[in-house]
Amino acid sequence: MLCTKCNTENEPGVKYCINCGAYLYGVDNIKREKKSSDTSVIAIISLLIAIGSIHFFVFSIILAPIAILLAIVSLAEINSSHKKGKELAIVAIIISSIIAFIWIILFLAGS
Numbered sequence: 001m002l003c004t005k006c007n008t009e010n011e012p013g014v015k016y017c018i019n020c021g022a023y024l025y026g027v028d029n030i031k032r033e034k035k036s037s038d039t040s041v042i043a044i045i046s047l048l049i050a051i052g053s054i055h056f057f058v059f060s061i062i063l064a065p066i067a068i069l070l071a072i073v074s075l076a077e078i079n080s081s082h083k084k085g086k087e088l089a090i091v092a093i094i095i096s097s098i099i100a101f102i103w104i105i106l107f108l109a110g111s
Contacts, residue, residue, distance in 0.1 A: 003022055004025070005017065006022070008020065038083050040074045040077055042070055043088040046074055046093075049063050049066055049067040049092070050071075050096045063096075064096040065100065067095070067096040
């Protein structure tokens with residue numbers, strides 16, 4: 001548990017800071033720390049779909065745009081709620097964009 005006064009890391013369940021002696025606010029502190037360390041589930045899903053579009057290239061014509069859209073939505077969620085996972089969303093956009101670009105090249109080459 002992190003002390004709000006001196007930012008010292010304390011053992012879970014301790015009522016007073018081991019460094020400065022300030023009262024630690026128990027459950028409220030734990031909830032605040034947990035919320036700020038959450039990773040965006042949408043970012044994780046978008047990255048998994050992007051990776052799946054590499055493995056299942058036939059379906060990537062559908063999966064790549066879905067991954068891009070989910071990654072954009074997750075970036076908006078991350079910015080508004082201060083969650084983690086921005087890097088995951090960016091990697092999903094990059095992978096999916098490369099797959100979409102390959103599809104466009106294949107389509108134009110086949111025309």
